Amino acid sequence: MTPDRLKNRRLAGVFLLGWVLFNYPVLSLFNRPIALLGIPLLYAYVFGVWALIIALIMLGARFNRRPPGQGR
Amino acid sequence: MLTTGAILLVAFGYMGLLFAIAHLADRRAAQGRSIISNPYIYALSLAVYCTAWTFYGSVGRAAAGGLDFLPTYIGPTLLCALGWGVLRKIVRISKVHRITSISDFIASRYGKSGTLGSMVAIIAVLGIIPYIALQLKAVSMSFNIINHYPLIVMPRYFVDIPVFEDTAFYVAVLLALFAILFGTRHLDATERHEGVVAAIAFESIVKLLAFLCVGVMVTYGMFQGFGDLFAKASALPRLQELFVWDIRTGRYFAWLLEILLSMMVLVCLPRQFQVIVVENVNEDHLQKAMWLFPLYLLAINVFVLPIAFGGSLYFTAGVDADTFVLTLPMAMRHEGLALLVFIGGMSAATGMVIMATVALSTMICNDLVMPVLLRLPFTRSARHGDLSRTVLNIRRGSIALVLFSAYAYFHFIGEAYALVSIGLISFVAVAQFAPAMLGGIFWKHGTCTGAISGLAAGFAVWGYTLVLPSLAEAGLIDEAPITRGLFGLAALKPFPLFGLEGLDPIAHAVFWSLLVNAGLYAGVSLFSRQSALEHTQAALFVDVFTYPAKPEDSSIWRGTAFVTDLRSLLERFLGTQRTTEALNAFADKRKIRWGPLSTANPALVTYAETLLAGAIGSASARVMVASVVKEEPLGLGEVMNILDETRQVIAYSRELERAHAELKSANQRLQELDRLKDEFISTVTHELRTPLTAVRSIAEILHANPRLPQDQHRNLTALVVKESERLTRLVNQVLDFQKMETGKMEWQMLPVDLREICREALASVRQLLDEKRIQANLDVPDHAPPVFGDRDRLMQVMINLLSNAVKFCRDTGGRIDVRLHVRPSHLEVAVADNGVGIRAEDLEVIFEEFRQSRHAALGRPAGSGLGLAITRRIVEFHGGRIWAESRTDIGSTFTLTLPFTAPPSESGVE
Numbered sequence: 001m002t003p004d005r006l007k008n009r010r011l012a013g014v015f016l017l018g019w020v021l022f023n024y025p026v027l028s029l030f031n032r033p034i035a036l037l038g039i040p041l042l043y044a045y046v047f048g049v050w051a052l053i054i055a056l057i058m059l060g061a062r063f064n065r066r067p068p069g070q071g072r
Numbered sequence: 073m074l075t076t077g078a079i080l081l082v083a084f085g086y087m088g089l090l091f092a093i094a095h096l097a098d099r100r101a102a103q104g105r106s107i108i109s110n111p112y113i114y115a116l117s118l119a120v121y122c123t124a125w126t127f128y129g130s131v132g133r134a135a136a137g138g139l140d141f142l143p144t145y146i147g148p149t150l151l152c153a154l155g156w157g158v159l160r161k162i163v164r165i166s167k168v169h170r171i172t173s174i175s176d177f178i179a180s181r182y183g184k185s186g187t188l189g190s191m192v193a194i195i196a197v198l199g200i201i202p203y204i205a206l207q208l209k210a211v212s213m214s215f216n217i218i219n220h221y222p223l224i225v226m227p228r229y230f231v232d233i234p235v236f237e238d239t240a241f242y243v244a245v246l247l248a249l250f251a252i253l254f255g256t257r258h259l260d261a262t263e264r265h266e267g268v269v270a271a272i273a274f275e276s277i278v279k280l281l282a283f284l285c286v287g288v289m290v291t292y293g294m295f296q297g298f299g300d301l302f303a304k305a306s307a308l309p310r311l312q313e314l315f316v317w318d319i320r321t322g323r324y325f326a327w328l329l330e331i332l333l334s335m336m337v338l339v340c341l342p343r344q345f346q347v348i349v350v351e352n353v354n355e356d357h358l359q360k361a362m363w364l365f366p367l368y369l370l371a372i373n374v375f376v377l378p379i380a381f382g383g384s385l386y387f388t389a390g391v392d393a394d395t396f397v398l399t400l401p402m403a404m405r406h407e408g409l410a411l412l413v414f415i416g417g418m419s420a421a422t423g424m425v426i427m428a429t430v431a432l433s434t435m436i437c438n439d440l441v442m443p444v445l446l447r448l449p450f451t452r453s454a455r456h457g458d459l460s461r462t463v464l465n466i467r468r469g470s471i472a473l474v475l476f477s478a479y480a481y482f483h484f485i486g487e488a489y490a491l492v493s494i495g496l497i498s499f500v501a502v503a504q505f506a507p508a509m510l511g512g513i514f515w516k517h518g519t520c521t522g523a524i525s526g527l528a529a530g531f532a533v534w535g536y537t538l539v540l541p542s543l544a545e546a547g548l549i550d551e552a553p554i555t556r557g558l559f560g561l562a563a564l565k566p567f568p569l570f571g572l573e574g575l576d577p578i579a580h581a582v583f584w585s586l587l588v589n590a591g592l593y594a595g596v597s598l599f600s601r602q603s604a605l606e607h608t609q610a611a612l613f614v615d616v617f618t619y620p621a622k623p624e625d626s627s628i629w630r631g632t633a634f635v636t637d638l639r640s641l642l643e644r645f646l647g648t649q650r651t652t653e654a655l656n657a658f659a660d661k662r663k664i665r666w667g668p669l670s671t672a673n674p675a676l677v678t679y680a681e682t683l684l685a686g687a688i689g690s691a692s693a694r695v696m697v698a699s700v701v702k703e704e705p706l707g708l709g710e711v712m713n714i715l716d717e718t719r720q721v722i723a724y725s726r727e728l729e730r731a732h733a734e735l736k737s738a739n740q741r742l743q744e745l746d747r748l749k750d751e752f753i754s755t756v757t758h759e760l761r762t763p764l765t766a767v768r769s770i771a772e773i774l775h776a777n778p779r780l781p782q783d784q785h786r787n788l789t790a791l792v793v794k795e796s797e798r799l800t801r802l803v804n805q806v807l808d809f810q811k812m813e814t815g816k817m818e819w820q821m822l823p824v825d826l827r828e829i830c831r832e833a834l835a836s837v838r839q840l841l842d843e844k845r846i847q848a849n850l851d852v853p854d855h856a857p858p859v860f861g862d863r864d865r866l867m868q869v870m871i872n873l874l875s876n877a878v879k880f881c882r883d884t885g886g887r888i889d890v891r892l893h894v895r896p897s898h899l900e901v902a903v904a905d906n907g908v909g910i911r912a913e914d915l916e917v918i919f920e921e922f923r924q925s926r927h928a929a930l931g932r933p934a935g936s937g938l939g940l941a942i943t944r945r946i947v948e949f950h951g952g953r954i955w956a957e958s959r960t961d962i963g964s965t966f967t968l969t970l971p972f973t974a975p976p977s978e979s980g981v982e
Contacts, residue, residue, distance in 0.1 A: 008157045011362075015153035022146055022331065024324035031316050035306075038299025040315035043377060046139060050149060050370055057153050058363040 010060040018053040022046070074221040074407050079414065083215070083239070086415050087246050090422070093274050094254045094267030101266035108269045109353040111360035116273035117347045118365040119280070121148060121338070122372055123203075124210035124421035125495040127279055128394050130373065134380035135393035138314035143327055144499075145373055147334025149366035159348060160358055161513055162339060165616045166349045170686035173431060174345040174505060175439045180690040181512040181613050182520035183606030189439035189691045191524065192505060195531050196342050196435055199501025200428055201474065205482035206494040207421035212240030212482070214398055214417045218410055224399050226392055241479060243418070247425050248475040255430035256467045265430065269351050272427060275419035280372050282416025285409055286397050287375020290382040294404065298378065305381040326579035333582050336506035337499045342431035343424060350431075425475070433470035438689030441466050446695055459644045463688060496578045497538050500585060504530040507590040511597075516610045522597030530589025537566045537581040618722065633672045633701035638680045641700050645687050654683055677701060748920075759802055763795040770795075805938045812945045819949070823858040824866060826899050826970065830890055833870035840878050846886035856894050859970045865946045866970075872939045873903040873966050880907035880964065898952065898971045906963040915956050919944040943968075 020026055030045040037044070100107050107113070126144075133141040151158065162177070171177045175196065179189030212233075217225065235241050254267040295301040305311040317323050338344055352358070383396030391399055398417065401409040442463070507530070508523040567577055569584055602610065612619060642651040658679055659666065672680075677697065684693035770788050774780070780788070811817040834841075834850055841848050877888045886906065893900045910918065919940050947954045951971050958964035 004156075011153050011156050015150055018146075018150045018153060022150070023328050027324065027327075033312075033316050035302065038297075038302055040302060040306075042139065042316055046142060046146075047370070047374070050146065050366075053149055053153065054363050054366045054370060057149075057155075057366065060153075061156065061359045061362050 007060065011057065014053060014056045014060055017056070018049070021049045021053075074218060074411065076219055079215065079218060079411070080239070082411060082415065083243075083418060084246075086418065087243070087250075087422075090271045090274070091250060091253070094250070094271040096267075097270030098254065098257065098267035106266060106353065108266050108273065108351075111357040112364065113269070113273045114352065114357040115361040115364035115368065116276040117269045117351065118344070118361060119276035119368045119372075120272050120343055120347055120423045120427050121341075121365075122276070122279065122369070122420060123424040123495070124207050124417055126372065127283060127417045127420040128210055128214070128397055129495065130376045131380045131383065131396045132392065132394035134314075134376050135384050135396070138317070138377075140327075141376060142373065143330035144334045145369040147331040147336075148338045148369060150331065151335040151338045152362045152366050155358055155362040158510070158513075159339065159362075160355060161616060162509075163349050163352050163355055163358065165513065165613050167352075167355075168616060168619075169612075169690065170682050171690065172350050172686060173434045173438065173689070174340065174342055174509070175435045176685070176689045176691075177345070177349075178505060178508050178512065178523065179439065180685070181609055182508070182518070182523050183603050183609055184690045184694045185520045185524075185606075186439070186443050186691040186695070188508075188520060188524055188527070189689065190443065191527055191531075193435040193439040195501060195504060195527070197432055197474070199498045200342060200432060201478050201481055202494050203498035204425050204428055204474065204478035207425050208240045208244055208479055209482045211243050211418055211421050212238055213395070214414050215239040217395055217398055218402065218414045221402055221407070221410065222405070224391060224402060226390065226395070235483065238483070240482070243422070244425075244475050244479045247422055247429070248472050251426050251429045251433070251471045251475075252468045255426070255433065255471065256464050264351055264353070268426060268430060269347065272347065272423045275423040276368070278419040279416045279423075280368065282412045282419075283372055283375065283397065286401060286413055287379060289404065289406065289409060290400055291375065291378045294382055294386065294400075295378075301378050301381055301385075304385055308385070311381055311384055326575050329575075329579040329582045333499055333503050333578075336503045336510075340502045340505040340509065341499075342435065342502070343427035346427055346431040346434075425478075429471045429474045432474050433467045434689075436470040436474070437463060437466045438692060441470070442688050442692040443695070446692055458647065460647055460687070463645065493542070493578075497542070500534055500538060500578065500581050501531070503582065504534060504585060504589055507586070507593045511590075511593055512610070513613055513616075515597075516614045517597055517602075518593065518610070519597045519600045519602050520606055521600040522593045522595070525596045526589040526591075526593030529592050530585045533569075533585040533588050534581060537569055537584055538577065541566050541577070633677055635666045635670045635672050635676070637700040638672055638676065638697075641696060642680055642683060645684060645696075672701075756802075756806060760799065763799045763802070766795040767792050767799075802938075805942060809938050809942055809945075812942065812949075819862045819865070821860055821862055824861050824863050825856065825858050826866070826901065827852045827856050827892060829863070829866050829870055830892055830901065833867060833874055834890065836871060837874045837878060840875065841888070844878060844881065844883070844886055846878060846881050846888055848888045848890070850890045852892040853894055856892060856899060857972050859899055859950070859972055861950045861970065862946075866950075869943050869946050869968070870901075870903075872943045873968075876939065876966070877903055877905040877907070877964075881905045882907055895969070898969045900967060900969050902965055902967045904963060904965040909960040909962060910956060910958040910964050911960070912958070915958060918956065919954070 027045075030041050032041055034041045097107055108117070130141040165171065166177060169180055171180055173193075175189045175192035178192050179185050182188050216233075216239075250271075251268075254271070255265055257265070257267075291298060291301060295304065302315075306315065339348065379396055379400065380393060383391070383393060383400055386400065386403065387396075398410060398413050401413055445462075445466075504527055507526050508518070511518045512523070567580060568575070569580070572580060572583070575583065639651060639655060642654070646654070658664075658676065662675075681690075681693050681697045684696055687693075688696070770792050774785070774788060808817070830850060830852060834848055874888070874890070878886075881888060888906075889902070889904045891902045891904075893902075944954050947968050947970070952969045954966065954968040956964055956966050
């Protein structure tokens with residue numbers, strides 16, 4: 001498997017993870033009137049997942065860096 | 073401090089700064105020292121996504137609906153995860169085909185269709201102008217609010233301001249000037265505007281900074297951090313109910329639809345397409361921008377909820393949540409911060425306006441005006457000299473027109489809308505491009521007819537379900553069809569259409585319009601045919617990574633054209649200097665020299681068309697090139713052949729490389745085998761010569777001394793017999809080995825009791841054991857299942873192993889153990905000696921033919937070197953395994969396994 005395809009699969013995995021975590025029904029588990037460290041659970045959850053997805057994209061994009069300027 | 077004069081000075085000073093930055097960046101670009109060519113500036117320029125709607129409107133939306141503002145930013149984040157697959161593909165396609173706008177992209181994919189290009193351009197203009205108007209409205213609103221300082225007055229109480237006293241009007245004029253100056257400087261085949269991008273990136277920093285400052289002021293100045301703020305908010309029932317959603321599945325579905333919507337608009341918004349694709353300097357910048365841009369979105373949204381709750385707690389009534397970002401610092405008497413926020417809001421608005429007008433002007437010019445212009449006789453004729461100036465002037469006109477329409481919209485109609493709804497209505501309009509666009513880069517069978525039907529239907533549904541109701545609300549049209557349904561049919565009410573309840577108007581429109589759009593696109597595509605050109609473009613788009621990076625290397629064109637005609641055509645749009653440069657570059661690379669009557673090859677025609685496409689769009693470029701060349705129509709079959717050829721060339725060269733590598737390794741293997749064969753022959757002859765020499769010298773002794781004593785005579789003849797036996801054995805081994813190698817060995821497979829073989833083998837080497845005074849122990853279980861095999865060969869194996877053990881056993885106190893174990897699936901026989909042992913590196917090779925363990929003590933190998941090789945082949949033929957373990961000076965153990973009643977394998981002998 002070429003590095004690009006591997007990277008594509010990793011990032012597609014991140015996308016799927018984000019899609020599942022950001023949507024019903026997983027989202028509904030956190031839709032409760034509880035506070036986490038003073039922040040409403042739903043808000044803390046959504047922003048937490050958001051940060052996680054960004055971190056994962058960063059990791060996924062960093063793998064298998066190819067030398068710049070290469071055509072393919 | 074906050075006098076009208078000071079505010080205006082700062083505002084127009086800021087605009088001046090933008091001009092200066094853009095000018096600087098353009099000058100650096102001209103010197104070849106680009107300041108925007110790095111992933112950070114690229115990511116910041118993508119943040120043009122955050123408009124005044126984000127800056128002011130998000131807080132308003134959060135105050136009314138909690139998390140409802142967020143899908144607009146989560147969608148782009150998720151799309152960035154797909155960035156390497158989707159965005160990079162779009163960027164690559166656009167670079168290869170010199171695509172400079174979204175309308176061009178879609179038109180080019182579907183056979184350079186002018187109709188489709190114009191449709192996309194019209195939808196984009198209709199969808200985006202209200203959005204630009206919204207930005208102007210935000211500037212006007214924020215100016216009026218800050219101008220009333222220290223009073224806090226809401227926009228709805230403003231009296232109608234005459235046009236020439238409205239700040240927004242002057243801002244619009246300045247923005248038009250900016251876009252014209254830096255967005256239409258020259259007609260370039262790549263359409264990149266470094267100055268504009270630099271200014272946009274700077275604006276992104278300003279708006280983020282301003283928003284974060286307000287957030288920190290509210291969270292830590294007015295309250296003691298997030299916990300305190302949310303605790304106070306939870307005391308108010310009105311705010312506390314925003315902490316959770318009420319459980320209606322429609323809410324979740326609307327949330328999902330909005331995420332989907334914002335994912336699509338990230339590539340479909342003309343200004344996003346402009347910054348992501350057209351202004352992209354280097355594809356690799358995407359790699360960093362893919363996470364930097366979402367990080368920016370996260371940062372600018374962290375304080376939205378705190379500001380919304382802080383504002384709702386502080387202002388009890390009478391202040392719109394849309395203005396909290398500005399009114400909170402004013403209420404706190406932070407004049408400097410209020411001014412910074414005003415500038416931040418302005419930068420959010422102006423950034424969007426600049427980028428959107430530049431993108432729209434390209435579309436209007438290339439896909440709406442040029443097609444008409446090029447059909448007029450006087451522009452078609454070559455006598456009408458340089459057209460590049462005309463094209464640039466059309467663009468400048470379009471910029472002015474777009475901004476003027478947007479201002480008019482805001483001033484005369486826009487007052488009726490809330491800030492947020494306009495933005496989302498625009499989103500839904502441009503999202504209609506998504507099926508044709510995404511389908512176009514991943515699905516080869518999408519047809520032009522399919523794209524047109526989907527786009528038209530989706531746009532119609534958008535207008536019917538979203539625009540019509542809001543027009544009626546504003547009192548501009550008759551309300552009857554809205555409230556009672558079209559033709560009085562309740563099912564045809566724009567909202568809810570067909571009685572689809574439970575969704576908000578936006579989610580409702582997203583659902584219906586995209587369902588109809590994607591459905592028709594796919595359905596009609598399946599039932600219509602592609603023209604040859606469409607087919608070509610589809611393949612070039614979908615498989616962009618497998619074709620050569622330059623379109624002229626895979627030209628699909630046949631016909632005749634003169635180089636001079638092409639040259640004069642290019643000169644009309646690109647100017648003499650640029651044309652000469654481009655053509656010389658082409659000629660140098662291919663080492664061609666053109667004479668006055670040279671005909672152009674297909675590669676040159678494609679090259680010229682691509683150059684033109686960068687300047688006037690692919691559809692117009694095609695029309696223009698077609699006017700100077702005589703084209704022979706190509707059939708679908710021929711197109712397929714040409715396409716396949718270019719791809720096959722690449723595939724072949726890869727295959728050749730692979731074949732070459734295979735050949736190389738095969739050659740190495742052959743050389744190794746050759747060397748082994750040589751060794752084989754030299755060892756065999758050597759082994760044959762030893763007994764032969766012995767026999768011959770004894771014969772010579774007997775011949776020379778006929779009167780030898782009787783007993784000496786007998787000894788010598790016994791030696792002859794022994795040596796000739798050795799000779800026979802050797803020859804037999806070589807023959808056996810040869811048979812096995814060639815698969816001619818005959819096997820008599822019968823059930824065999826291995827215990828018996830062990831006993832008999834020991835008995836037959838008994839004499840050898842006794843000679844060397846070796847103690848032999850046999851350890852076999854009482855019962856052992858039979859194995860399926862050739863009795864004589866297995867016997868040969870055992871005798872081989874035993875005589876090997878004898879050979880290497882210690883000279884005094886030698887000991888050999890033969891053990892038979894019954895394992896779950898096989899029998900295991902181990903023959904252990906207590907000799908000098910085998911070196912670790914020899915353990916594997918001793919089983920190869922003519923490889924012997926050469927131990928220092930003996931100097932020369934003892935044995936023919938074929939015994940173990942034959943042994944291994946026999947064992948493997950029976951489906952078993954053989955290996956050796958050894959410890960120096962303690963002894964070696966040879967172990968072999970034989971499966972129970974295993975049928976002989978066909979390929980047992982290699």
